[in-house]
Each structure stands twice: as structure tokens, then as C-alpha cells.
Amino acid sequence: MDRHGPHNLWRGAYDAGMKKTYIVIPAYNEEKKIGDVIRGLRGAGYGNIVVVDDGSMDKTARVAERAGATVLRHIINRGQGAGLKTGIEFALRECADYIVTFDADGQHSPSSIKPLLAALSNQKAEVALGSRFLTKDSNTPFVRAIFLRGGALIFRLFYGVNLTDSHNGLRALTRKAANSIDIICDDMAHASEIVEEIARDRLKYVEVPVTITYSDYSKAKGQSTLNSFRILWRMLLNKLLR
Numbered sequence: 001m002d003r004h005g006p007h008n009l010w011r012g013a014y015d016a017g018m019k020k021t022y023i024v025i026p027a028y029n030e031e032k033k034i035g036d037v038i039r040g041l042r043g044a045g046y047g048n049i050v051v052v053d054d055g056s057m058d059k060t061a062r063v064a065e066r067a068g069a070t071v072l073r074h075i076i077n078r079g080q081g082a083g084l085k086t087g088i089e090f091a092l093r094e095c096a097d098y099i100v101t102f103d104a105d106g107q108h109s110p111s112s113i114k115p116l117l118a119a120l121s122n123q124k125a126e127v128a129l130g131s132r133f134l135t136k137d138s139n140t141p142f143v144r145a146i147f148l149r150g151g152a153l154i155f156r157l158f159y160g161v162n163l164t165d166s167h168n169g170l171r172a173l174t175r176k177a178a179n180s181i182d183i184i185c186d187d188m189a190h191a192s193e194i195v196e197e198i199a200r201d202r203l204k205y206v207e208v209p210v211t212i213t214y215s216d217y218s219k220a221k222g223q224s225t226l227n228s229f230r231i232l233w234r235m236l237l238n239k240l241l242r
């Protein structure tokens with residue numbers, strides 16, 4: 001991993017009781033969107049933005065750096081879970097109080113962050129998880145919705161964690177939660193690891209309505225139905241074979 005970027009130049013000013021908030025963005029081949037995503041976050045007042053460029057073959061790192069993020073790089077592509085782990089470890093070393101995970105492809109909105117952080121501070125939660133199914137205007141494609149709901153059912157049955165959305169990359173963690181959540185799976189299965197840790201360490205969690213935007217870009221580039229099926233299947237096998 002190497003590290004570039006002007007992360008010390010502009011410490012942004014989200015004031016959740018003067019807590020230091022870091023936004024961690026795992027990114028893979030997102031040169032088309034990452035610049036706007038970072039500018040949107042900075043415009044909303046978030047200055048501590050860490051992009052983990054996971055061996056992208058395009059200009060993701062350069063575009064992110066120019067837009068004002070700190071960029072960490074994996075020299076090979078390891079997967080979204082590995083990207084999150086690298087970014088979270090960095091934010092902890094920088095003494096973050098709160099860590100928000102955010103996607104690089106424009107599906108997440110900066111305006112969702114404030115309610116997530118408010119849930120941590122007002123409800124004394126350790127983990128605030130975004131849910132696309134708590135908003136009225138969810139435009140989630142039908143098949144994707146079935147897999148996400150299926151995942152949530154598995155979490156409820158096997159871990160006793162009650163969620164409506166099982167794989168939402170938009171979430172906020174306190175420092176304590178980020179320290180205790182150990183992401184081992186490099187790939188997309190990290191969402192179930194987070195839920196396992198919530199159950200094991202009895203971390204207080206809340207779900208917060210967030211809007212996930214589906215564009216032609218995000219649908220073409222995002223996870224396939226086959227991959228959603230694989231993740232769901234692995235969640236079941238992990239639990240049943242243990």
C-alpha cells in the first residue's frame with residue numbers, strides 16, 4: 001500500500017459534537033464518477049476523505065487525489081472488503097471518532113451521512129447501517145431486492161440481528177465498533193462479517209433510511225445477480241457448516 005494526497009490540507013468540518021469523522025471509499029475503476037463523489041462530499045463539509053484504490057486499471061487514484069482525497073493504493077485488486085479494511089485501519093490511525101463507509105460509484109448521497117452520524121450520537125449506537133428499504137421511493141431492481149431481503153432474513157434467523165437491508169455500503173461506525181470489527185473476507189462478503197461482529201460483541205446497532213440511486217452506470221458496473229447469489233449462498237454455508 002502506498003499513500004498520497006493532501007489529507008492534511010483541509011480538515012473538513014462535520015460537527016457531530018466536534019467528533020472527527022472520516023469517510024472511507026473503496027474504489028475499483030471508478031475514474032468516471034469518483035471526482036464528483038469527492039467534490040459532493042467536500043461540498044457537504046466532509047474533509048477527511050480516504051479513497052482506497054484497489055489496483056484500478058484506470059485513473060481512479062489520480063482523479064481522487066486531484067479532487068482532494070487521501071488516496072491509499074493496493075498494487076493488485078483484492079476486493080471491496082480488503083479496501084474497506086485498509087481505509088478503516090488508516091482512519092483509526094488518524095484518530096477518527098466516527099468512520100463512514102461510502103461507495104465511489106455515485107449511488108450514495110452525502111446528505112445521508114448526517115442522519116447516520118446523528119443515530120450514533122443521539123441513540124448511543126455503535127453502528128448505524130443504511131437501509132434502502134426504509135425509504136418510500138426505493139427504486140431497487142426487483143431481483144436485487146429479493147437477494148438483499150433474503151440476506152436480511154438470514155441475519156435475523158442465524159444472528160438475531162434485525163435488519164431490512166443486508167448489503168448496504170453506506171454505514172457509520174464509532175471508533176469502538178471499527179476497532180472490534182475485523183474484516184477478514186477480502187471480497188463482498190464483508191457485510192455479513194460486520195453483522196457477525198455486531199452479534200458477537202453485542203454492539204448496539206440502528207438502521208437509518210438512505211436513498212441508493214440506481215443509474216445505468218451503477219447497474220452496468222455493479223454486482224451481478226450471479227454474484228449476489230454467491231454471496232447469499234456463502235452466508236448460508238458459512239453458518240450451516242460451522
Ligand SMILES: Nc1nc2c(ncn2[C@@H]2O[C@H](COP(=O)(O)OP(=O)(O)O)[C@@H](O)[C@H]2O)c(=O)[nH]1
Pocket residue numbers: 025026027028029030052053054077078079080081082083084102103104105107169218221222223224
Ligand atoms: N476496493 C475495492 N472496491 C471495489 C471493488 N469492486 C467494487 N468496489 C467498490 O465498492 C463499491 C460498491 O461496488 P459495486 O460493484 O457498485 O457494488 P453494488 O453497488 O453492491 O452493486 C464501489 O465504490 C466500487 O468501486 C474491488 O474489487 N475493490
Ligand SMILES: [Mg+2]
Pocket residue numbers: 103105107218222223
Ligand atoms: Mg454500486
